[in-house]
Amino acid sequence: MQLQYFLFLAAALFCIGIYGLVTSRNAVRVLMSIELLLNAVNINLMAFSSYLDPQDVRGQVFTIFVITIAAAEAAVGLAIVLSIYRNRDTVDMEQFNLLKW
Amino acid sequence: MNLAEGVQIVSFGLLGLMMIGAALGVVLFPSIVHSAFLLAGVFISISGLYILLNASFVAAAQILIYVGAVNVLILFAIMLVNKREDFRPLPNAWVRKGLTAFICLGLLALLGTMILSTPWAISSVAGVGDQAIIVIGEHFFTDYLLPFELASVLLLMALIGAIVLARREYLPPAITTQYEQQQPVFTLPERPRDAALPGTVRSAQSGSEAPITPLRSDR
Numbered sequence: 422m423q424l425q426y427f428l429f430l431a432a433a434l435f436c437i438g439i440y441g442l443v444t445s446r447n448a449v450r451v452l453m454s455i456e457l458l459l460n461a462v463n464i465n466l467m468a469f470s471s472y473l474d475p476q477d478v479r480g481q482v483f484t485i486f487v488i489t490i491a492a493a494e495a496a497v498g499l500a501i502v503l504s505i506y507r508n509r510d511t512v513d514m515e516q517f518n519l520l521k522w
Numbered sequence: 523m524n525l526a527e528g529v530q531i532v533s534f535g536l537l538g539l540m541m542i543g544a545a546l547g548v549v550l551f552p553s554i555v556h557s558a559f560l561l562a563g564v565f566i567s568i569s570g571l572y573i574l575l576n577a578s579f580v581a582a583a584q585i586l587i588y589v590g591a592v593n594v595l596i597l598f599a600i601m602l603v604n605k606r607e608d609f610r611p612l613p614n615a616w617v618r619k620g621l622t623a624f625i626c627l628g629l630l631a632l633l634g635t636m637i638l639s640t641p642w643a644i645s646s647v648a649g650v651g652d653q654a655i656i657v658i659g660e661h662f663f664t665d666y667l668l669p670f671e672l673a674s675v676l677l678l679m680a681l682i683g684a685i686v687l688a689r690r691e692y693l694p695p696a697i698t699t700q701y702e703q704q705q706p707v708f709t710l711p712e713r714p715r716d717a718a719l720p721g722t723v724r725s726a727q728s729g730s731e732a733p734i735t736p737l738r739s740d741r
Contacts, residue, residue, distance in 0.1 A: 424644060425637050427571070430538050432633035434545055434564075436626040441549035443622045446609050449599055453548055453561050456592065460568050463584075471575040473642065475649030481580050482661045488580075488587050489673045493680030495592045499599040500687035506603045507690070513609050 427468035435461035448502045448512045452495065459491045534574055541567035554600055562593045579655040 438457035445451055463484045470480020506512055544563035551557050565588040572581035612618070650657055662670045 424642055426534060426538075427575070428637045429634060430541065430571070432630055432637065433542055435633075436630040437542070437545045437549055439629065440622055440626045444619050445549065447554055449554060449596065449603065450549075450557060452599075453557060453596060456561065456588075457545055457548065457564065460564065460588075464568060464571060467572055467575050467577055467580065471577065471649065472644055475645055476647050477657055477661070478577070478650060478654050479661065481577055481654060481658055482666055484577075484580050485583060485658070486666075486669060486673060488583060489677065492587055492592055493677055495595055496684040497680050497687065499595055500684040502599060503602055503688050506605075510605075511607065512603050512605070513607070515609070515612065 424468055424472040427464060431461045431464040431468070434464065446514050448505070448514055448517070449499070451514065452498045452502065455498070456491060456495065459487060459494075463487055530574060533570070537567045537570045537574070541571070555597075558593065558596050558600055561596065562589050565589050565593065576649055576651050577654060578652060579658065 434457060438454045438461060441454035441457065442451060445454060466480040466484045466487070468480075470478045470484075474480060502512065505517065509516065541564055544560045544567065547560040548557045548564060551560065565584060569581045569584040569588075572578075572584060
């Protein structure tokens with residue numbers, strides 16, 4: 422087992438996440454893509470912690486912080502989606518043009 | 523290659539295939555509910571990868587927090603905004619998708635060459651293994667104490683912010699009047715948006731009662 426395998430896997434997951442972030446039109450799916458991105462970063466951190474810093478595992482500490490932030494982000498993001506849905510009656514990303522001039 | 527290494531490589535391949543396939547399903551499936559369930563598959567596969575990396579505590583935390591909390595939250599959000607609408611097709615959607623796929627593949631190639639060309643300083647020291655949870659606890663209460671406390675404050679802020687954002691400010695009058703005819707069960711009072719709502723006028727006249735506006739209101 423090598424470090425590079427894990428890094429490749431994380432890079433692939435990150436690219437899938439970016440593709441979903443840009444192309445999906447449902448706002449909830451955009452939030453799921455953000456979760457994919459955060460998980461790709463977590464895999465990177467864990468692989469570095471296991472292969473480059475196995476004695477005091479700082480990568481795992483950072484992974485726990487990222488998981489915490491991701492949970493908070495999911496809660497606030499879904500609340501925002503719910504509030505937009507109540508105001509605009511749609512979850513289509515193309516119709517969220519409130520800030521367009 | 524001995525047996526343990528072979529088992530590691532086979533399970534890594536299986537978990538990686540599961541993860542990439544489920545992630546592609548999350549992004550590409552037309553039904554959002556299927557995507558949400560596949561997202562749980564992605565999280566579970568990632569937790570298996572953490573176990574391969576000798577991090578059992580983070581693997582358990584991943585399953586607890588992601589599958590148990592975040593994914594259930596996403597499913598609830600899908601349930602709440604479940605409107606069967608067909609999105610209006612865009613004129614040049616395939617240009618956008620093709621361009622994004624091209625850029626993502628380019629990014630993948632770039633990251634791949636970076637991974638291959640970087641000389642990683644692989645440490646040869648034996649890892650802490652299952653003692654990792656002790657080391658993590660020591661980190662949390664010594665050199666990462668400030669971020670740890672800040673994370674707790676941030677979680678509290680996110681909790682309050684999510685409640686403030688997601689609670690319903692007012693009710694349309696039709697629902698309020700319909701609700702008034704049956705004697706309301708005890709509900710938490712909510713701030714009315716304008717005083718012209720019939721529910722608030724009546725309770726303001728009766729004086730002693732708190733303005734009763736029902737919380738649940740799904741049309």
